[in-house]
Amino acid sequence: MGFLKFLKREKKKEDLYELDLPPEPPMLSDFEKNAPSSGVLDNPPEPDFNFSEAGEKSTNQEESTEFPAFPEIEEDPLSIPTISAPAEIQNNVPDEHEFGQLNIAEEEEPPKELEEHEESEEEHKPEDSHLQAEEKPVKFQMQRKVPIGKIIYIRVDEFKMMAASINAIRNDLKISEEDLAKLESDKHAKDKSFDKVKSCLDDLQKKLIFIDKTLFKGE
Amino acid sequence: MNEPKNGAPVFVKVADYKEILDVLEMIKSKVEEIRATLGTINTLQNEENAEVERWNNTISDIEKKIVEIDTMMFEPEHGW
Numbered sequence: 001m002g003f004l005k006f007l008k009r010e011k012k013k014e015d016l017y018e019l020d021l022p023p024e025p026p027m028l029s030d031f032e033k034n035a036p037s038s039g040v041l042d043n044p045p046e047p048d049f050n051f052s053e054a055g056e057k058s059t060n061q062e063e064s065t066e067f068p069a070f071p072e073i074e075e076d077p078l079s080i081p082t083i084s085a086p087a088e089i090q091n092n093v094p095d096e097h098e099f100g101q102l103n104i105a106e107e108e109e110p111p112k113e114l115e116e117h118e119e120s121e122e123e124h125k126p127e128d129s130h131l132q133a134e135e136k137p138v139k140f141q142m143q144r145k146v147p148i149g150k151i152i153y154i155r156v157d158e159f160k161m162m163a164a165s166i167n168a169i170r171n172d173l174k175i176s177e178e179d180l181a182k183l184e185s186d187k188h189a190k191d192k193s194f195d196k197v198k199s200c201l202d203d204l205q206k207k208l209i210f211i212d213k214t215l216f217k218g219e
Numbered sequence: 220m221n222e223p224k225n226g227a228p229v230f231v232k233v234a235d236y237k238e239i240l241d242v243l244e245m246i247k248s249k250v251e252e253i254r255a256t257l258g259t260i261n262t263l264q265n266e267e268n269a270e271v272e273r274w275n276n277t278i279s280d281i282e283k284k285i286v287e288i289d290t291m292m293f294e295p296e297h298g299w
Contacts, residue, residue, distance in 0.1 A: 153230030197274075204281070211288075 154162075233239065 152233040152236040154233055156229045156231055159231045
C-alpha cells in the first residue's frame, strides 16, 4: 500500500491552515547596518576585469589610431554559385504578347493600391476644397504613389475609358484649333476696320481744321 | 485588347508608366497656362469692348455737333 503515499501529501497541501509558517522578516536595524553609504551608490566601483590579452590589445589600439591590418580576402566570383529561379516559376513567366490573356489574380495589387490611394485622397479632402472646385473646375493637386521597379498594369475597362477620353480630348483640340483659326481671321478683319476708322477720323480732323480756318479767317 | 474571361479582371501592361506620368504633368501645366492666357484674353476683350463703347459715344457726339453746324450754316438768319 506504499503507492498511496502521494495522495496523503496532496491532501496536506490543499489544506492551507495546516501549512508551515514562513520565516519572520528581518528587522529594520539589520537593514541600516548592511546599507551602503550614499557616496558608494553615486560612484559605483568599476568592475576589475583582468583579461591580460584583451587589455593589452585595447591599450595598444587607443595609442595608435591606425586600423589593424586585416587579412585580405580573395574574391573569387566563381566560388559564389548563381541562384536561378525554380523551373516552375521560369515556365510561368508570361510573354509580353500573352499578358492580356492571363488570369492575373496576384497582379491586382498595384491598381488596388492606386485606387485606394485615390479614394483616401478624396476622403481626406476638406470641405473648403469643394468650394474651391466650383471656382476652378479641374484641380491638379494630386499626389500619386509611383511604384518603382514593378511591372505596371491597368485594368482593361479603365484603359478603354482612358482611350475614349483621349479621343474626346483630340476632338476638342481639333475644334479648338478651328476656333482659333476663326478668331485669327476675325482679329485680322477687326484690325482692318480699326485702321479704316482711324483713317476716317484723320480725314474728319483735317476737314474740321479746314472749316475752322475758313470760318475764322478774320478777313 | 482582350475582354475579361470568366469574370476575372484583365490588365494591360504599361511599359513606360513614369514617362506617361511626366507627360501628363506637362499637359496639366500647359492646360493651366492656357487657362491663364484665356483669362488675360478675356480681360483684354472687356477693355476693348469698353473702349469701343466709349468710341461710339464720341462719334455720336461728333455727329450731333456736325448736324448743329450744318443747320447753322444753311439757316444763317437764325444762327448768326
